[in-house]
Amino acid sequence: MLQAIRDHAQGWIAWVIVGLIILTFALFGIDQYARGDKVVVVAEVNGEDINANQFLTLYNRQQQRLQQQFGDLYDQVVKDEDLRDQVLDALIESEQIRQWAADNGMVISDQQLATAIHSADVFQQDGKFSQKIYEDVLLRNGLNVARFEYEQRQFLSESQYRNLTQGSSFATASEVEQLALLQGQERNVNYLRVDQRPFLKTVSISDEEISESYQKDLAEYVEPEKVSIDYIELSQAKLADKIAVTDEIIEAYYAENKGQFTLPEKRQAKHILITLESDTSEGIAAAEKTVAEVQAKLAAGESFEDLAKTYSKDPGSAETGGDLGTFEQGMMVPEFDEAVFTMQEGQVSEPVKTEFGYHLIKLVKIVAKKAQPLADVKEEVTKQYQMQEAERQYFDLLEQLNTIVYEQSDSLEPAAEATGLEVKTTEMFSREGGSGELLTNSKVLNTAFSDDVLKSKLNSASIEISANNSVVIRVNNYQKSRQKGLEEVSASIKEELTRQAAIAESEKLGSELLAKINAGEAPESLMKDGVEWNTVGWIARNAQNLLPQMVAEAFKTPKPVEGKSSWTQFQLATGDTILLQVTDVKSEALTAEQKAPLKGAFAELFANAELESRLVDLKANSDIVKKEVYKTVK
Template sequence: MLQAIRDRAQGWIAWVIVGLIILTFALFGIDQYAKGDKSVAVADVNGESIDSREFLTLYNSQKVRLQQQFGDMYDTVVQDQTLREQVMDALIESKLIEQWANEHGLLISDPQLAAAIQAAPVFQKDGKFSDEQYKQVLANNNFSVARFEYEQRKFLIENQFKGLLSSSAFATSAEVEQLAKLQGQQRDINYLRVDQRPFFGKVTVSDDAIEASYEKNKADYIEPEKVKIDFIALKKSDIAKTIEATDEAVQAFYDENKSLFATPETRSARHILIRTQPGVDAEAALKKIEEIKAKVDAGEDFAELAKENSEDPGSAVSGGDLGNFEQGMMVPEFDQAVFSMQEGQVSEPIKTEFGYHLIKLEKINERAVTPLAEVRDEVIAKYQAQQAERQFFDLLEQLNNIAYEQPDSLEPAAEALGLTIQTSDFFARNGGQDEITSNQKVVNTAFSDDVLKNKLNSTAVEINPDQSVVVRINEYQEERQKPLSEVKDEIKTQLERKAAIAEAAKLADELLVKLGQGETPESLMTNGIEWNTIGWVGRDAQNLLPQMLQEVFKVAKPADKPVWHKYQLPTGDTVLIQLKAVKAQELTAEQSEPLKQAYSELTANAELSARINALDESAEIEKKAVFETIK
């Protein structure tokens, strides 16, 4: 039951993501509708088309969002074909809901639409809807009021469709009680582990078995196509090493950038805090802080008063001492007060989001610039980095130009810029092992038509902000079937491990029989057989592998004596789980309420998924091949 709930939860999350996609579609990137670009159908849903502009709008917005999220890892993490399929499926679902809504008279009235738009903060000014702001935001995003309101109406209808289902979902007390008992259930277990490793030296694998396995699984031993590349790397750090740092240049850089080598002004202070609570009259706190201020003015020790009265647990024990801090590190009101005071001065009561403070400024540590002699190496490094930054882009442009103008060799570019041509090891489309060939942009470039088929130099590929490379193919190795002689040892190891696992499982069966005959687990321990006493575990136990814990909760409850259950771990070891007892931990009403809400939401999601699946199964849907490549 719990696994089913987890499965439903995944569906619920997926639908929320679809909803976010639809919202993104409603709010961003609609400008292509107004441009009159030529459009083709990318899918037909019950005779209605989804056109390429609609597909590309959502596809591009999702691609940009994912590129921002994953950065340089985008090409590794996101498969373009998968993204296209997800976008297409989202649009098809949207179209199915739209058709169902039209068929059943689901409408969004003008007042409903207006209320939704007016409630959006992006269209508000000073907390109120602004027609001027509304039109300006739409204009900035290059689409018309009519188009936006059409898309927003469609989005609200889809929300209404989902709301019809979710509003009818509920969880009965019996269901919640059963779920709570399952969720809070604990089990008393131990286990006997049979390690497969001792059998490795005892099993034998014949040459015939190795050959048979090879013939059966030949596809597993196909080596993909590979390339070896030549490349020129342009690095800012290498450029920096070539820059001469004369005494005059270093002095000038130091003088212009003294702030980089200065210790900022800091101040040390003590404070006394009397907290205020949200929604509670603050007069009592103000009165108390004023009484303390009067005691300070009368000559009482500030630190002692802080120990006795301050409600800041972090500093009260040390007499309100806050140590040294720079400007901007405290909340604005506190910061402004401290950095406008003189040493020894005590402030008036200062109000912040935490409450009322009295502040005593203990010491001002003036800003100090470190002499050049003490930071000369650091100054030189920063100067060279600055000059390298300036030269890098000029050299990169030269590199690109020469590599393009003389595309059949890297030598002219290397010679002109004083760089070295390097050669990689072979790597496949999943990348190599070094910094260059493991970069997905380099991999994509190496296997591109221009570089691989036409044997041209590439344009510069950015590895990171410090380094770019230009590549060309050095050698190409076609996909090949590895011969048996090359993979024989690998297959032998695989078969030996498989046989060892089987022997461990066989021994576990024998041990299970002995346990059933009354032998104790401790008496069965020998080399590779280990008895583990665990005790009570819940579903969130950390002392068992997650897969084993899941198996523990599948074992049938014992009746009058412990039961044994055989399970093979992902490692290949076999365990015999002893389940001694089961108990349910009662949850309080407060703990059960979130379960009730979650169960209701999951029920709603299950109904929604079923309704979408039914619409999908009864619909005539045709995806056009063009959606896989259109740009």
């Protein structure tokens, strides 16, 4: 065919081919060039798209924030699918609010946006907004001005929406009073406990019951797929233990790094702290007057230590004459630190203002920095030298390890021989993991069950399980998931059925005892093996002498009527049955000081409930489509 095309290149066939190429570009190519890459949509809200760029921007920010927060625990704490769900839900909610704001004419003015940005501390220098710092901060964080200001405008719009809702909520005086009465309520309680454990010896479970339970819950008795892995571990710490040292090496290392084994300068100081009663002009004036009074007495020759005992408001040092002991530079608040480390021995400072108040500081002693003798720090020097040498070895061996396990991907033995490391084998474990640091590491678990390692039977690349501690792995053995036989699980089924039957017997006996109590029998007369009567007395809502569940049940029980006790029956998480008696109820009046936070708490509760209701309503009246691509897009 190609030869035929060449033969007729100057004829009508050539023109047909050229025409088809032009038509293809006209229909597809030019449009593609005009639009660029196709936009990936992860969700639609009332016909408006949320694209992958928006999703990944927020997803990456959240991921980085959580990685900083949890460090090495990130993979164990954060599930990627949950994070993706949360990010998409946040973007959908944001888009709903944006649409509501647009429909209702709610806008953020340029002045509001400028005020918010100019007031942010991160963009200020010497208390004023700096355009240069503003641009530098955005550049360091990979943002351009236009994008940042768009996002800020959206953030302010969402905040304004929330504030409109929450700002209209309030708590009335009668609501606060009612809450105060409930908060101050106390109840007089006693209880009868029916232990379920004695019934464990009396109940009987048949083979038929065990079989029926097994057949009903077959899915509960499936053993998941499992693997065991071969692995090579490379650890800087273990390499360090094998680094040979001599006295000459340690002496040379100590001489080269003497500064690391030098004790820093320390200073001993005393101070007199005069606090501000209030951060007002009157409070400041009063504090300055006291400072001046102390300075005058010092000038007159009175003892600094005696004045500290009289005037200082620092409870930790006043009784010892203001003595703060010795400390290194950087251990105190900056203003205090700067003053101490610019003073001479015996000198008393001018007043130094910090967040705690005004300080008069006396420098007692300067302890000069001092190099520690090698004999005193030899163990530390040795360890530091070994770790330094081991770090070099670690990265050389890690590179070598990765190269060999990739080039000879069907075995770990060549890599072990080349690096002098050992191939070890684990126990069988499921996707949920096994015992020990290695088999609880999510990176190792995910890699062990990945397609490359499990299905293709390849070596893995190195996996960092902690700082300068890595492994490479390959699957040694694989066991498919399987249905466990009845004989394997009958013992555990019988144990669980016995426990359930014992709990049921405890509940049944509890009901019988409650019927006797209601018929007039005294609860204390019903005690026997496994049944005990407990007199408690008055409890408040924060009572610590009862289980939280029991306290909650006590305050849910109806109030006694006409002097007749109220009773309630419930089960503890342990399976024991409780018959709880409320004999009386009283309310202790709260003081005005105790009521004050209740008003704010009540108003906040109403505000959050109303906001949540509005957001639910927005969602109910929105046409939301989530695309499956958000679960995998990168």
